Amino acid sequence: MSTLAFETHLHSGHTFILPDKIAHNFLDQGYKRVIVTILFDDRSTSFHAAIQKFNNQYHITFNKANQKKMKIFPSDYFTVELTEDTSKYGVEMPEEFDAVLQSDPEAFEIFESLTDGKKRSLIYFILKIKNSQNRINKALIITENLKRGIRNAQELIKKI
Secondary structure (H helix, E strand, O other), rough: OOOOEEEEEEEOOOOEHHHHHHHHHHOOOOOOOOEEEEEOOOEEEEEEEEEEOOEEEEEEEHHHHHHHHHHOOOOOEEEEEEEEEEOOOOHHHHOHHHHHOOHHHHHHHHHHOOHHHHHHHHHHHHHHHOOHHHHHHHHHHHHHHHOOOOOOOOHHOOOO
């Protein structure tokens, strides 16, 4: 299931409004998380996002980093395409983090017991690291901290 492209603009500094009909097409089928593709001029970017309702309107967050990458300003109109997000975590799991978790069944079990939001936060943290070896090192720190009983996201990423 994908949507037809629709045109929109920034509603606030970091969101755009999703037409009700399109939001309901996804929500009625159980998809709160979507893959968003933004098209502007000759550029495009895709990212995972959640459909959120605020003040009786459906919104999707479009962060400043992606806006800057796309060279989109508040007055610009851009095209949006949505696709259902069928990934396990609502974001693509970095292969380094996945490999570390698969090699440590105890840490994997603890990771799986976390809330979906906390799992995504840890995954996003690993995704921000550019170097593969550094991703592995940070994933090892996280898994060790999980096994120590640490659940606070800020503490999970620190070496003890």
